[in-house]
Amino acid sequence: MIGDSGKGALVDLRSDTVTRPSAGMRRAMMEAELGDDVFGDDPTVNRLQSQAAQLLGFEHALLFPSGTQSNLAALMSHCGRGDEYLVGQEAHTYRYEAGGGAVLGSIQPQPLANRADGTLDLAELEAAIKPDDPHFARTRLLALENTIGGKAIGRRYFDEALSLARRKGLAAHLDGARLFNAAVKLGVPAKELCRGFDTVSVCLSKGLGAPAGTLLLGSEALIHKARRARKILGGAMRQAGIVAAAGLYALEHNVARLAQDHANAERLAVGLRGAGFDVEGPHTNMVFVTAPPGFADHLVNNEILVLAGPRMRLVTHLDVNAAAIDRVLAAARSFASAAAQTRG
Numbered sequence: 001m002i003g004d005s006g007k008g009a010l011v012d013l014r015s016d017t018v019t020r021p022s023a024g025m026r027r028a029m030m031e032a033e034l035g036d037d038v039f040g041d042d043p044t045v046n047r048l049q050s051q052a053a054q055l056l057g058f059e060h061a062l063l064f065p066s067g068t069q070s071n072l073a074a075l076m077s078h079c080g081r082g083d084e085y086l087v088g089q090e091a092h093t094y095r096y097e098a099g100g101g102a103v104l105g106s107i108q109p110q111p112l113a114n115r116a117d118g119t120l121d122l123a124e125l126e127a128a129i130k131p132d133d134p135h136f137a138r139t140r141l142l143a144l145e146n147t148i149g150g151k152a153i154g155r156r157y158f159d160e161a162l163s164l165a166r167r168k169g170l171a172a173h174l175d176g177a178r179l180f181n182a183a184v185k186l187g188v189p190a191k192e193l194c195r196g197f198d199t200v201s202v203c204l205s206k207g208l209g210a211p212a213g214t215l216l217l218g219s220e221a222l223i224h225k226a227r228r229a230r231k232i233l234g235g236a237m238r239q240a241g242i243v244a245a246a247g248l249y250a251l252e253h254n255v256a257r258l259a260q261d262h263a264n265a266e267r268l269a270v271g272l273r274g275a276g277f278d279v280e281g282p283h284t285n286m287v288f289v290t291a292p293p294g295f296a297d298h299l300v301n302n303e304i305l306v307l308a309g310p311r312m313r314l315v316t317h318l319d320v321n322a323a324a325i326d327r328v329l330a331a332a333r334s335f336a337s338a339a340a341q342t343r344g
């Protein structure tokens with residue numbers, strides 16, 4: 001069985017999306033009051049949407065099945081055919097969403113290099129904004145991400161980036177799939193990290209532990225457009241209160257505890273460094289390790305699931321406890337000492 005890590009079962013460090021709903025969350029889902037959300041009749045969805053809008057400082061929120069769809073609906077709400085959005089090379093909305101903006105929205109991405117801290121250089125950003133000229137796509141939107149690669153970006157950078165966007169007449173979208181990780185890490189209310197963005201997308205199904213669901217937040221006018229985009233994209237669900245109940249439970253029970261995931265990532269990074277590995281981070285709930293050949297196989301043989309690659313990302317979450325981290329470290333140390341013996 002995957003999960004209940006630290007009790008001898010598999011330890012799954014592939015992503016914080018692998019969590020399964022806890023008993024309490026399942027109970028909340030079972031007991032949810034339901035209606036047809038396409039008619040706006042689902043009381044649990046409505047409660048989640050209004051609670052989230054209030055929590056994060058927006059007029060409205062809209063529940064989507066996934067973060068990918070919420071981000072795409074945001075792009076489609078800000079941009080039309082032949083428009084362009086500025087986005088980081090490493091951003092999920094550019095790199096990991098199958099080019100949805102271009103494929104389904106006829107929106108051109110203008111990717112820019114992310115700096116080591118995950119931000120975009122503002123001079124480069126400004127230089128990439130196209131003049132109003134029929135040769136060019138119309139630059140309409142700046143899309144940022146927090147956390148990005150686990151790195152939490154603070155208010156000061158957003159103030160500068162958003163003031164540039166305003167000066168240039170651009171709208172601003174934040175992919176806040178892990179917004180609450182950033183807020184907990186920086187010790188600020190999540191609302192503080194949303195201020196100034198026209199839309200923010202927040203996933204319930206990553207560190208917050210819900211099985212599905214992402215909220216898009218924005219003004220009444222933008223959410224009206226996003227609702228149409230959601231319909232086009234096939235994301236309007238019927239008795240979606242089952243999903244919303246998990247989201248409400250997650251917002252109530254699983255935000256403050258993200259600090260434990262960050263502490264476990266710290267424990268993992270310190271332990272791996274101690275065992276001689278080349279480690280980057282921790283960045284909130286993520287640790288990056290340069291993986292020697294054979295390391296991923298060794299972990300898998302020890303019932304530790306990872307995504308293999310030369311720069312391995314290890315992610316902590318609510319199904320990984322400190323004992324599970326210690327199992328990973330024991331496996332890493334046994335790999336390192338076997339490698340040292342082979343060399344010696």
Ligand SMILES: Cc1ncc(COP(=O)(O)O)c(C=O)c1O
Pocket residue numbers: 017065066067068069071092093145175177178203205214
């Ligand atoms: C930063 C970020 N944004 C968006 C998404 C997309 O979320 P989903 O998998 O729900 O489509 C992910 C998924 O991992 C993500 O990491």
